[in-house]
Amino acid sequence: MGIRLLEAPVARRNDSRARMYIVDHLKPGTTIKRKVEISNKSSAPRRIDLYAAAAGIEDNAFAFAPMRTANELTRWTRVTPPSARLDPNSGAEAEITISVPRTARAGERYAVVWAESRVAPDATRNIGSVTRVGVRIYLDVGPGGEPVSDFAIEKMTGTRDKQGRPSVSAAVRNLGRRAVDLSGTLGLRDGPGGITAGPFRAAAGITLAPYGKGTVTVPLEPGLPDGPWKAALTLQSGTVQRTSTATVTLAGEKRTSHTLRYAAVAAAAALAAGAVALVVIRRRRRNSGQVSASG
Structure with a gap:
């Protein structure tokens, strides 16, 4: 039907x-x-x-x-x-x-x-x-002409959820006296190694009441590295279109814990390497002392 x-x-x-x-x-x-x-x-x-x-x-x-x-x-x-x-x-x-x-x-x-x-x-x-x-x-x-429709993209942030899935969220404010239905896409460029990704489609179903504010979320591919990335978000409602750019990273709770673990491993490796170097130096000094005494 x-x-x-x-x-x-x-x-x-x-x-x-x-x-x-x-x-x-x-x-x-x-x-x-x-x-x-x-x-x-x-x-x-x-x-x-x-x-x-x-x-x-x-x-x-x-x-x-x-x-x-x-x-x-x-x-x-x-x-x-x-x-x-x-x-x-x-x-x-x-x-x-x-x-x-x-x-x-x-x-x-x-x-x-x-x-x-x-x-x-x-x-x-x-x-x-x-x-x-x-x-x-x-x-x-109302009397007169139609009120102006307008909205603004105020802030973008990147994150990962507990499962490691990345996304970019944008705070959006309706500046007019008419509701707006928001749709759009996000592109990523200048990522690690100069890579690009996207476009990614924003989650559907976001409607802001007159003068209201809300959040638009764009799900991304799970395999994307943390960044930083240059993000460009374009949103549209009817004939009104707005674009905003920002630098975002995709680190979150899960990725941060991984980063801390990797840092701990790296620190342990550095300490182990330092210990090995110290042993080598001591051995060299000991050998040098034995040669000098025998001479």
């Missing part, structure tokens, strides 16, 4: 988020319509229910409310038809209408338009199932 957005504002034709989600800014008293396509990719007929349910941003992730939880935005949203019966491997179109009241206060709101299919328990199934897929809505309301 699938659902995808078929329409986006012309002004957002270069915005990758607007091709996946409903991302818009509306003045109070405005109505918009967006078409979506729903599809049944299974070999059995399906009844698909269409509705809007609440969403929000929690712990730097876009969070879906359970079942048909309502909020202000869902009460402004209508999906027609509210349900459709699809034959196997077929599709249909539906229309989403969002009508913002004239009295709506300014601010950004979040919801999801869900396509849901239920299978009830029967003689062959003791447990029923619910499957749903959705299109997110990021709707900003």
Whole structure:
């Protein structure tokens, strides 16, 4: 089962988020319509229910409310038809209408338009199932033009976890009044011996609320040496793209303990070598004394 957005504002034709989600800014008293396509990719007929349910941003992730939880935005949203019966491997179109009241206060709101299919328990199934897929809505309301979207990459650090797996983390701050969905890549250069590595893809699912801050993590290949490395991180949300560079090392708890052990071995070896040298010197002095006495 699938659902995808078929329409986006012309002004957002270069915005990758607007091709996946409903991302818009509306003045109070405005109505918009967006078409979506729903599809049944299974070999059995399906009844698909269409509705809007609440969403929000929690712990730097876009969070879906359970079942048909309502909020202000869902009460402004209508999906027609509210349900459709699809034959196997077929599709249909539906229309989403969002009508913002004239009295709506300014601010950004979040919801999801869900396509849901239920299978009830029967003689062959003791447990029923619910499957749903959705299109997110990021709707900003207010007079005038759309607020600026912007974010900043403030700091990068490298580390290894207890299993020795390296990663680079970046502190990111949302500077605008619109949520940002962060994606991007990291490249490494000028490592030990002048080697390069990457690009490595940032972990998905980071959404920062307006003026929020969070951490973007980029997992790396386990075999990479500690460094130092010159790291270049590029992050994007819609049409906003930012790049930051920094020097990072990948040492962590596990690697540090190894380093201390290697240092201890090296020190022991140095002491052993010093002891051997001292014995040789003493023997030479003793032999020199015996020659002088006999002469």
